[in-house]
Amino acid sequence: MSNVNIKRAVENIRANTTVYTPVVEMIVNAIQAIDEAGRKDGKVQVRTQRNAQVELDGSLPEVTGFDIEDNGIGFNDAHRNSFDTLYTDLKIAEGGKGFGRFTGLKYFEDLHVKSIYRDGAVLKARSFSMGKEHEIIVREKVTPSDKQDTGTVVTLAPLKTGRAFDKKLSTIARSLVERLLPYFITQDYVCPDIVLSEQDGSSAIRLNDFVSNELSAVIREIGIDRKTFTLKASDTEEEFLVRVFKLYSPRNQKSRISLVAHKREVSGSAIHKYIPEFVDEFLEKDRNGEVDSTRNYIIKAYVFGPYLDRNVSLERGGFEFQMDSDLILGIGQTQIEQDAATIAREAMGADITFRQEKKKERVQSYVDEEAPWHKAILEKIDLSGMPYNPSNEEIETRLQKEKFAQEIAIKRDVAKLMAETNFENVQDSVIEIVNKISGTSKNDLIHYIALRRKILDIFGKSLETDESGTYSSEGVVHDIIFPRKGDTDITSFHDHNLWIVDERLNFTTYVSSDLPLNGGNTDRPDLLVYNKRVLFRGDNEASNPITIFEFKKPQRDDFVNPSSREDPVQQIVRYVNDIRDGKYKTPEGRKILVAENTPFYGYIVCDLTAKVETWLEREKNFTPMPDRLGWFQWMGNINLYVEVISWDKVLKDAKMRSQIFFQKLGI
Known part of the structure; x- marks a missing residue:
């Protein structure tokens, strides 16, 4: 008689x-019963129960249960009493935990036993059900x-509601x-025949054939040179054995490491967690080395060892040691799986090497075509942890992470160098650190130059007509150079492209774009969408020049008409005179400092049509x-120097200034 809170144990x-x-628990119990009986003709018959209701679409009915039958020793008194004892140690030598039967009530409503056993010289029949409250054995006969x-x-x-098997x-x-x-x-063990069938015995499948029958096998072992590895535990060293198999036609499964305890698969992880190239299936090759696209497979690496046998959990759904490093037992699951993954990689040799080379080519192509500034980083980076088929975003993220790591390392080295009081102790490190700094700086410079190339391509495109023969809207070109309705308090140095017009604009203190020079609505000319000014200057000193830009839409030339109020030359002259007269202030509210000899530069950017050239000359x-x-x-x-330049000249000169850098980068 038992007194166990069965419901709580199951929960x-x-x-x-x-x-x-x-x-699986019941099949293993059947195998052990056959082994105990010492039978050479052992057989386990697994019969499937299905829902009696026929499916409307003609498909197979749902699986509702199983009958697992064996010709083993049977439920004699010793086995019966063991079943009635929580955490029984009857099968401890075979790795029994005395708890596996309770998993039956987690997924099925009932567990019934019918057994024939030998009691002395006679055979007896014993039947019972597994209880659900306090008695483990109920309704025994x-x-x-x-x-x-x-x-x-x-x-x-029957199978509990919400649970399901494949049909x-x-x-x-x-x-x-x-x-x-x-x-x-x-090795040195012959497994009894295990046969799966429908309830009436039809459609029988012998599970042993999946491995032993060379013609129909869907599981085959790969011969490998190195099968074992050793890890250091708390007070000793533990040896593990790895056997690697091909599993053909795996459906949506991934290659996997499976940790085994007492001949039973317990847990594991996908191999691509450790070696990304295992994420996809593999294809078998025929005798001529040709790929057979119909013969796909994954890899399963089974890991065995006394350490796993000793530390398997009660339900055999996991292990007592931690996933990562285990301070008590000494070895974590990740350590075991990492070494097993390495052996699996060795077993797949050329296939994995080919995939790694393919990934390297993919990353190299991205760097060559999209991100040449990463070339220096790519020479040193370890790509083993990058996904097998990485997206551009994943590649960029990995390279940026490596760049950041290098920068942190350089800062740490520099800080250590600066803290050293005896220069003789660090002079050998100086050149190495300087080279590292030079490398990261070149990375940033290449990135900036490549970005310039893209911006110039976009800028050139904006000067072309579309399919209807229309030029870009008046704001497009302006916004590429500098966003409208803004200034350098809103738009940072990194977010504008004033260098297209003049490199000096990169070093100014303040830029105002399409804003009244004195705030509010004071002295603002009646400008159209594209007729905007850009004013820039260095430090607010009288000796520093002030430059004003006027942009005109490509192919627009109506501003030269006698009736036009948008004469850009006169607008620039008026701005200069107003600034010289002290009418405008800096963003901080200070007067813009000018002197009699303060130089002014005015630039008008437009298309030099025949009409505009005649106007300028005459x-x-x-x-x-x-x-x-x-x-x-x-x-x-x-003191005003004025240039009227064409959009073509702006683009041509910008390209010319950067061309030598583009050539050096091969872009």
Whole structure:
């Protein structure tokens, strides 16, 4: 008689068990019963129960339970009493925890036992059910039997609501074989026949054939040179054995490491967690070395060892040691899986090397075409942890992470160097640190130059007509150079491209774009969308020049008409005179400092149509530049130098200034 809170015991079963766990438990118990009987003709018959209701679509009915029958020793008194004892130690030598039967009630409503056993010279029949409250064995009956042999039938049924099995026998068979594989592959051990079938015995599948039958096998072992590895535990060293298998037609499964305890698969992880190249399936090759696209497979690396046997959890759904480093037992699961993954990688040799080279080429292509500033980093980075088929975002993230790590290391080295009082102790390190700094600086410079190339491509495109022959809207070109309605308090140095017009703009203190020079609405000309000014200057000192820009839409030339109020030359002259007269202040409210000799520069950017050139030559008295892509004039009375340059010249000059860098980078 037992007194156990069975409901509580079942509720405390860990979540990493599955619907297959109790079925595997019963099959293993059947195997052990056959082994104990010493039979050479041992057989385990697993019969599937299905829902009696026929599916409307003609598919197979749902699986609702299983009958697991064996011709083993049967439930004699010793086995019966063991079943009635929580945490029994009857099968401790075989790794029994005395708890596995409780997983049956986690996934099935009932567990029934019918058994024939030998009691002295006679055979007896024992039947009982597993209780759900305090008694483990309920409704027990023992009667004389007229059977000729011993054996047991364990029934798990019906399946609890919300649980489900695969419908196809072949799929169920695959799942069982993968979990029971250690029984089929253990050296010097012959596993009894295990047969899965429908309830009436039809559609029988012999699970042993998945491994032993060379013609129909879906699981094959890979011969490897190194099968063992050793890890240091708290007070000793533990040895582990690894056997690597191909699993063909794996559906949506991934290559996996499986940790085994007492011939049963317990837990594990996907191999690509450690070696990304295992994330995809592999394809078998024929005798001629040609790829057979119909013969796909994954890898399963089974790990065995006394350390695993000793530390398997109560429900065999996991282990007592930690996932990472274990301070008490000394070895964590990650350590075991990492070494097993290395052996799996060795087993797959050329296939993994090919994939790693392919990944390296993918990353190299990204750097060459999209991010040449990372070339120096790519020479040193370890790509082993990068996903097998990385996206551009994943590559960039990994390279940026490496760049950041290098910068942190340099800062640490520099800080250590600066703290050293004896220069003789650090002079050997100086050159190395300087080279590291130079390398990261070149990375940033290459990034900046490559970005310039992209911006110039976009800028050139904005100067072209679209399919309808229309030029870009008036704000597009302006915004590429400098966003409208803004200044350098809003738009930082990194977010504008004033260098397209003049490199000096990168070093100014303040830039105002499309804003009244004195705030509010004071002295703001009636400007159209594209007719905007840009004013820039260095430090607010009288000796520093002040530069004003006027942008005109490509191909626009109506501002030269006598009736136009948008004469850009006159606008610049008016701005200069207003600034000289002290009408405008800095953003901090200080007067803009000018003197009689403060130089002013004015730039008008527009398309030099014939109409504009005639206007400049005949009415404005401008002089053409040698390339005829610009005109200039010096107004000595107000210290103003004015240039009228074409959009083509702006683009051409910007490209010319950067061309040598583009050539050096091969972009």
